[in-house]
Amino acid sequence: MPHPLNAPIIDMTAVSGSETNPLVTCSSDENLCTWVLDQTGNEKLATAVDWLVGKPAALVGLIVIGLLVRWLLHRLIDRIVQRAEVGVLPNRLSRAISGGKMGAALNLREDAGYTRRVQRAATMGSLLKSIVSGVVFTVVALMFISELGYDIAPLIASAGIIGVALGFGSQALVKDFLSGIFMIFEDQYGVGDVVDLGEASGTVEAVSLRVTRLRDVNGTVWYVRNGEILRVGNMSQNWARTVLDVTVGYTEDLTHVRRVLEEVAHDLWDDEEFRGLVIEEPEVWGVESLGVDGIVMRVTLKTAPMEQWGVARTMRERVKARFEHEGINLAVAQRISWQESAPSAAHADDETPS
Structure with a gap:
């Protein structure tokens, strides 16, 4: 008979059904499966409860x-x-x-x-x-x-x-999306703004994360990828400025011309129709340049966004009418044309060979 000391050792943990039972597989030592196993000692019941209750609950x-x-x-x-x-x-x-x-x-x-x-x-x-x-x-x-x-x-x-x-x-696509995100975050432009994007300029009609759609003055619709926009010139944010250059002849009195321009600009500033459109007192900066055809006088008006073009048109009309009333002549191009006269008939007869 074999000696008792040589008898195989029985692992009682496999029989006792304790939490250290290696025959039972639980997803966690603290989950429902382990608790049921500790309470009942039934491996199948613990596994079933874990899958039917523990898993769905998790x-x-x-x-x-x-x-x-x-x-x-x-x-x-x-x-x-x-x-x-x-x-x-x-x-x-x-x-x-x-x-x-x-x-x-x-x-x-x-x-x-x-x-x-x-x-x-x-x-x-x-x-x-x-x-x-x-x-x-x-x-x-x-x-x-x-x-x-x-x-x-x-x-x-x-x-x-x-x-x-x-x-x-898709590096280009990612670049377009990232550029679009930063443009929206930084509020570089929005729908309705008049912008210059380099290759295209016009009024913005739509802004998405990938492309910007704008329409130019001719009605052409441009689609510009956001990743390709290197610079943005926005003419519609916060305020705008009308810069008006008026060219008069060299014979005109510049002091008189300056006073007339100041009066016309001030009348526009006081006009109720333009209240809220011209937002600062207009300024006459004076002589801007001496050109071939005349002297250039510069007038500036600070306007609300998108109103600079309409204000400039009205200002030109009023300047033209006032100059005519004051007898101030706008400069015209100085051109000299040479015309060779035809030889007379008598001179032609003298040159006729006999």
Whole structure:
């Protein structure tokens, strides 16, 4: 008979059904499976309860947590958007100006600026909400798959590889989207602005994350990729300026001409029809240049955005009418034409060979 000391050793933990039982597989030492196993000692019951109760509860919990996180982040974005909608005037001009034409004009533009800020804030809020929803959904999906017992390491590795491949293959597209985001954040231009984008200029009709659509004065619609925009000249933000050059002849009295221009500009400033359009007292800067055809006098008027062209047309009409009344002549091009006269008939007969 074999000696008792040589008898095989029996692992009692496999029989006792304790939490250290290696025959029982639980996803965690503290989950429902372990608790049922400790209470009943039944491996099959513990596994069944884990899959029928523990797994669904964990999955539902992940979904609830994901929705809660998404809701909280969306609320935070909404508060940020509300603050962005309030905004302030550039350089806090509204605090430095009280009453008068300029104040009235800026208040008028402040209403338009508020609408512009609301649109821009809503666009950025929608973009941020989409990004947050995508990130939360991706994280919850990965945790969902991991909770089902699958290895998510290959998925993460594959996503990294696909991301790198897309990054290299769509660099221009990514550049356009990033440029569009920064343009909207920085409020470089908006719908209705008159801009110069280098290759194209006109009125902005639509701004998206990838392209900007604008229409020029001839009615042509231009689609400009945001990533290709190197500079932006916006003629519609905050205020504008009309620069009017008037050319008079060298024989005119410049003192008289300057006084007449100041009176015409001041009359336009006092005109009720242009209240809120001309926002500062016009200035006559004086002689701008001495040209071949005459002397150039420069007049400037600070106007509300998008009003500089209409103000300039009216100013030209009034200057023309006033100059005619004052007898001031506008400069005209000095041209000398030479005309060779035809030889007379008698001279032609003398030159006729006999």
